[in-house]
Amino acid sequence: MSEELRDGLVAEVQAGEVRAIAEAMAIVDDLRRDGFLRRQRLAAELATGTPSHHSIIGLTGPPGAGKSTLAGALIRAWVDAGSGVGMVAVDPTSQRSGGALLGDRARLRFGPKEPVFMRSLATRHRLGGLAPATHELASVLRAAYPRTLVETVGVGQSEVAVEHVCDSVVLVIQPGSGDALQFMKAGILEIPDLFVVHKADLGAPATRTRNDLESILALGPGPGADPDWKTPVLSVSAQTGDGLGDLVEALDEHRRYLIDSGQGERRRSRSRIARVLDSFQSTYGSHGLELLGGRDAAIARAREIDGTDLDVFAELAALSGLASGGR
């Protein structure tokens, strides 16, 4: 396989050319060893060329909360406002067969000429409600479009990984489900930057759930939260469209906050290190981490390394003396 990148590929991706985006995705979503350098080069070039206001937004929450419907409504709102949108929709892989049914496409319909690029992805046995290549694929879309949505499987406890892929995380819950408390127990309430109580058209139960959430949040921000961002709780109904404008606005506000406060860049670099350590650990085990002096020491070392996920990974692998290059 060639290690060369096709001339003009990156520029075409940035211009939102659909076939080029698909080509770039095929490069990053490929586990064969011999494409390593090409993947690395593409990731680096895309990263440097992407405007920092382009953002990745995670939609997470339990099954049945209406994430797909909400995603459809959000994309419609962005497209109508003149923005192109990328989407990565993650569905679970069947444990038994290794196959998966990816059904979001039948639910979300956009015309072939509209600037919407949607890629369905299976978890491929990775925990965390996300698939292994989610970040790489979302990054290709982020290079092309101002907004990229990542919709997770929604399996509760393991939703933490979404934080390491997205700039803004929206937790969607449905009224009357008791999910708010469940999520608080699971430590997930600390992750979201925005809460959406969906299906607000249900009336009283929606209001109650919203009140519950607000009283939990009034206890103060969690340990990992941004100190200056007050996490809003929004009531939205994708069915009637009520509250959708507020959500769009709140997401814009969070994006501005990330840029103005510098938190955005800090988060991206923290996330990158967390992602790299995760894949380092899944490749070399906790033994590998110990060779680097433990997780905290590994994080400190990783902070000093410039470059893409893959650069950091390769450098850590070399430092540990276990291997160099490759994933």
Next chain:
Amino acid sequence: MADRPWIMRTYSGHSTARESNALYREGLARGQTGLSIAFDLPTQCGYDSDHPLARGEVGKVGVPIDSIEDMELLLEGIPLDEMNTSMTINAPAAWLLALYVAVAERQGVDRASLRGTTQNDVVKEYLSRGTWIFPPEASLRLTTDIIEFTVQEIPKWNPINICSYHLQEAGATPVQEVAYTLSTAIAVLDAIDVPDDVLPRVVGRIAFFCNSGIRFIEEMCKMRVFGRLWDRITRERYGVDDPKLRRFRYGVQVNSLGLTAEQPENNIPRIVLESLGVLLSRDARARALQLPAWNEALGLPQPWDQQWSLRIQQILAHETDLLEYPDLFEGSVVIEEKVRELEQAAWAEIERIEGAGGAIAAVRQGSMKRAMVESNRARLRAIEDGQQVVVGVNRYEAGESSPLVAHGTVVTPTQAAEQEQVDSLQSRRQQRDAAAVDGALAELREALQSGANVMSPSIRCAHAGVTTGEWTDALRECLGEYRPPTGLDVSQGGGPTGPTAEQLRRRVDEVSHDLGRRLKLLVGKPGLDGHSNGAELLALAARDAGLEVVYAGIRQTPQELIAAAIQEGVHLVGLSVLSGSHMTLVPTVVDGLDVPVVVGGIIPEADAADLRQHGVAAVYTPRDHDLSRIVGEMIEIAAKGRARV
């Protein structure tokens, strides 16, 4: 006293209104006693013939009706006050009925003398047939509008034909058929808003459209169960005292699912036996019958093929002594036991559905759909492993080749017919009184928004020359459009098991390893045909073999499918087309992609050869019932990639 013969119909219509009119007149001359109008898919889905989604579908599975001029041509020379007309129309049923009434008025026929049936059962469209347009609640409103209108204005009309037919075609068991159908009837009657003294008359106009399979003893018992449970429901739930109004009135099209492309002449005895299932028992006899043609699995039947099916009906009614006896099975212990067994199981299922919120909720949640996909998988597996015998298919396959097939059986409406229809529609739009059209549509919108009955404004629209697409667009605007749950969220368990499945999975792992990521397939249905069961079964089988399957759903333009395949980065595309429009739609998809494409559908061999010539990697027809084999071949096709021509 001898029973009266049932109404004999032939489900037909194609190309244009003029050609279909000729077909109907021939049928009536040959002894048909009622009409059964097949509409094309654009009409059924509420699109004009020149809409982008209509391309390739105009006049294919039925007649295109764009406006009142088409309806007039279709019914020319047919006295509507003497005719009994069945219209297979659902989401836009109010519109086609409005056109029918308007044509009758132009013929000088009084509304009140019209007789016939509008199918008008949208629930089964969500479950199996796929020509839904509006969300379930809005559809129910249209259904009840028609019922409330006809009970007052066209008292001999059957405003709804609640269908068990399509549930059986989708794989439902007899118990599921009875339970889902009667649950639908309950949902409809519960939604009706008429004075208490009118309700019994409404109940008396509810009719049913059933199916009859090859297990004809059980089918007869099923029809008796329908009769008993309907009697019970109408009495207990709706307080109908008059036993005549509680009668389970039904028409039948016998089973097409069991007709085979192999040794197709065997379908004739199948059709006869299936007819007996709904004719033998006088207490549960069909009111109207239409039979498929022996060669339906091969392509669109010709008039001679349909005549043969009509002759079966005439022989049964007029040559045999079938109609001379009272009910033959009264007092039969064996039949009574079977009936009771089915009755109890069906009643339990009806109560379960009711407990979970009724038929509309079951549609929303996808639970009925999932249950039927499962039943169908079980049925196909039984055929695959030989537990269910199908003569000529999995037993006694060898035999003489049929001289009947040799004479050529397939007619395909021409592309020229579509162009003719489009041209005529466009010139009509030019010539009509635009102000009258706008006024009629404004009145329709007002009724939609205020909740008034849509029938009268729709009849005014019909007279004004409003088109099918315009009428439906007004409703889409005011009532919204439906987004379906697929039957695909079937949980784990079920898929192929045993050595074949293991082999397939190992092979998928190997191929995926070579490709650098897991093998990914796009399954979609171009065009307007909504029969998604084949596509869904294939998607499930591929998933169980270890592929990642993107299901794009139904009603896709070729451009949408091309975009989907590119965005999803699939290695292979599987298209399913059952409407006969494959030659228009498939090559466009193939040309737009550089990954291999396979096609499944009712595709005659000559077309299949053309498609392969055009770069289609494989063509599957109803003969190919072994899903594991198909998936196995598709894996190899994906591994090889698209052959460069």
